[in-house]
Amino acid sequence: MVSSIHSVKKVHRIACIPGDGIGTEITEAAIQVLTTLQKTLGWFSSTIFGRLFMILKLALLLGTFEFDFTHLDWSSKAYLERGWYMPPDWADQLRKHDAIYFGAVGWPDVPDHISLWNLILPIRKVMSQYVNLRPTRILEGIASPMANVKREDLDWVIVRENSEGEYSGQGGTSHEDTPHAVATEISIFSQVGIERIMHFAFQTALSRPRKKLTMVTKSNAQRHGMVLWDKVFYTVAKEYPDVEIDKMLVDAMTVRMVLHPASLDTIVATNLHADILSDLAAALSGSIGIAPSSNLDPTRKNPSMFEPIHGSAPDIAGKGIANPVGAFWSAAEMVRWLGEEKAADTLMKAIENVTQAGVKTKDLGGSENTKGVTEAVCKEIEKVLGAQ
Numbered sequence: 001m002v003s004s005i006h007s008v009k010k011v012h013r014i015a016c017i018p019g020d021g022i023g024t025e026i027t028e029a030a031i032q033v034l035t036t037l038q039k040t041l042g043w044f045s046s047t048i049f050g051r052l053f054m055i056l057k058l059a060l061l062l063g064t065f066e067f068d069f070t071h072l073d074w075s076s077k078a079y080l081e082r083g084w085y086m087p088p089d090w091a092d093q094l095r096k097h098d099a100i101y102f103g104a105v106g107w108p109d110v111p112d113h114i115s116l117w118n119l120i121l122p123i124r125k126v127m128s129q130y131v132n133l134r135p136t137r138i139l140e141g142i143a144s145p146m147a148n149v150k151r152e153d154l155d156w157v158i159v160r161e162n163s164e165g166e167y168s169g170q171g172g173t174s175h176e177d178t179p180h181a182v183a184t185e186i187s188i189f190s191q192v193g194i195e196r197i198m199h200f201a202f203q204t205a206l207s208r209p210r211k212k213l214t215m216v217t218k219s220n221a222q223r224h225g226m227v228l229w230d231k232v233f234y235t236v237a238k239e240y241p242d243v244e245i246d247k248m249l250v251d252a253m254t255v256r257m258v259l260h261p262a263s264l265d266t267i268v269a270t271n272l273h274a275d276i277l278s279d280l281a282a283a284l285s286g287s288i289g290i291a292p293s294s295n296l297d298p299t300r301k302n303p304s305m306f307e308p309i310h311g312s313a314p315d316i317a318g319k320g321i322a323n324p325v326g327a328f329w330s331a332a333e334m335v336r337w338l339g340e341e342k343a344a345d346t347l348m349k350a351i352e353n354v355t356q357a358g359v360k361t362k363d364l365g366g367s368e369n370t371k372g373v374t375e376a377v378c379k380e381i382e383k384v385l386g387a388q
Contacts, residue, residue: 021312023103026327076107141356160274189225201268289323
């Protein structure tokens with residue numbers, strides 16, 4: 001019986017790119033948690049009969065699977081040593097995997113525009129990860145810096161267009177390094193790009209209890225690309241009559257997020273605007289250290305990529321104090337994308353049990369370090385599974 005169960009075990013191939021700074025620390029922590037999750041699913045009890053019972057029980061509840069991690073040293077340190085982040089066949093390497101787990105990129109010795117445009121942005125574009133999904137909510141045991149905000153008042157999903165817009169990379173500089181230097185940054189908004197992100201946003205809103213979608217733009221001042229955004233939004237909305245819609249200008253949106261968080265649910269915005277708003281959302285939910293993100297190719301023709309949004313944080317790198325919750329939440333989103341819904345729910349339950357118990361890093365008002373939170377979540381996974 002045990003052999004037959006293990007014969008159907010699924011193997012999820014994960015490409016791990018730890019990157020820079022605390023990216024290496026939180027990636028290590030995430031792998032430890034994911035490894036604990038897969039091992040606990042297979043072997044929980046210490047007795048042979050207990051193990052057999054648990055395997056049968058968990059196979060019915062969660063299925064059996066394991067992760068096969070491939071580590072890729074595409075870091076700024078390696079770039080300084082060899083002159084490149086990714087090898088010429090990087091896309092072929094990534095396409096051999098089912099998902100990508102990304103830590104962070106950025107280091108003081110390398111200008112940010114070099115590290116971004118030589119690593120994470122090419123991955124997003126070539127892998128057709130045109131959706132960046134950023135859920136935001138106040139986890140158990142974590143308080144918002146805003147007074148009198150209830151947990152149920154701040155539960156959002158931000159849908160960020162992830163392939164064009166303000167991060168298209170179009171433009172140039174003439175008369176460089178002279179007093180007459182002129183730089184242009186051209187935002188690209190295509191009908192196809194806007195339509196596909198709008199459909200994803202409406203479908204996301206439709207899947208949530210409130211079925212409400214807020215579109216964010218700045219079409220009063222940017223009268224071409226963002227006017228097209230408005231036009232496509234209202235056109236696509238006709239296909240989703242069950243979704244309540246409204247529109248906000250991005251500056252007014254920041255005010256609404258702070259003063260009236262309960263009025264928001266699903267939010268869709270351009271590459272730049274959603275990037276900024278999701279950082280604000282993370283801060284309002286307690287800390288940027290807890291915020292996850294998913295870079296998705298909804299067609300599943302390419303592997304999707306999962307990463308916390310906090311960045312490489314060089315100021316605290318190597319100190320062992322980085323908050324790993326965003327990394328764990330991102331890992332849970334990856335597990336969910338891979339089809340392991342119950343396992344993802346188990347991981348999120350373990351995370352929130354730990355934060356509710358007060359095991360938190362300093363950015364959340366706690367006293368634990370990265371290792372302490374990681375070990376606590378690993379232990380909690382065993383407890384959660386044992387109670388199922």
